[in-house]
Amino acid sequence: MGVTPQLSKISQQSPSVFDLHSAHKKEGPALLTSIDALVNWARSNSLWPLTFGTSCCAIEVMMAAGAAHHDLARFGAEVARPSPRQADLLVVAGTIVKKMAPRLRTLYDQMAEPKYVIATGACAISGGPFIYDSYSTVRGAHEIIPVDVYVPGCPPRPEAFFYGLLTLQKMIRDGESLRRPGVRKAPVMAALPPGITMEDLRAELIKGAKGATT
């Protein structure tokens, strides 16, 4: 009943040699699984981030995380690209306002597949300190582009960003297949209580605010 036509079509075709889930379950054809594993390993260890920062998170994520003490190069993500054509990781570091939103969408559209998005900091998750009484702040990067990993903090420490980066690497390693690049598991956020999703939290915040106006 609740299954969309596309999903039911996929389920009728299975078991297929190109089954989406066979790669990460390590049960599919031996050749394709190994190639998937190899490609995913290579992709996950050479994430090239786009240099994109809109506020204070950029100092933490672009500069502190990349500098010698914390050293982003340990995880293969130090090759910051100033052009979206050459980048495959978009780190949304900072507040997104109404005027910036179309530019962010353009940058995301200009990146080549496979592309990944990490939203760092309170502003990119929900609007953060600007969720209420703001005429311009977009409430979360997910309103503009699909987000893979959320990193909480205001701003997050470099260690927290690394945790988010390693989470993304893990998702790439066991989530994707060559046949279906870009199809991944649902967005994750570290340290969210079990049974509670980001949508629940957001709905609660917005509902509370709507009640206050009436």
Next chain:
Amino acid sequence: MTTPPNDSTQSSAPQSTPADELKAIFLTCLLDSLIALDSGVKVREDSSLMSVKISESALLKVMTLLKQDSRFDFDQLQFHTVLDWPEEQRMECLYLLNSTKKSQELLISVSVSREKPQLPSVSKLWAIAEWQEREVYDMFGITYENHPDLRRIFLDDDWQGFPLRKDYQDEFMLRKPW
């Protein structure tokens, strides 16, 4: 038991330095000149800066004097901004002037009504005021007479309302639930 008098507090009492004396002389001279232009001029005591309140009608004359008189030489407008006081039905416009030649700073404060806020433009005196007044117009809706190009600077041209006023509300903005 009585505690012995603390010598350190007495010795650290503020002593007037030559710079303070110079500032006091400068302020006296300034007030003398301003009273001739605006009888309602007042020194604001609640500010750490040298700060005077003047009336709306005398603004342009006072600013022209401060810019052009060689005793004051306020050659730089550092910023121009506004405080919104909805309970008192007024908006307080602030101009921070700097004199690079005399090494003095002066804060000018002018109150305008919230219903029809209008001020003379000072962009003829300091060119930077042109953009600063556009920003104030954009956020607070103060209109400036004789401004060469008064239109919105940050927000979209078709934006309705002035978002930094305390009572601003639109359908996008959420109110705090507490």
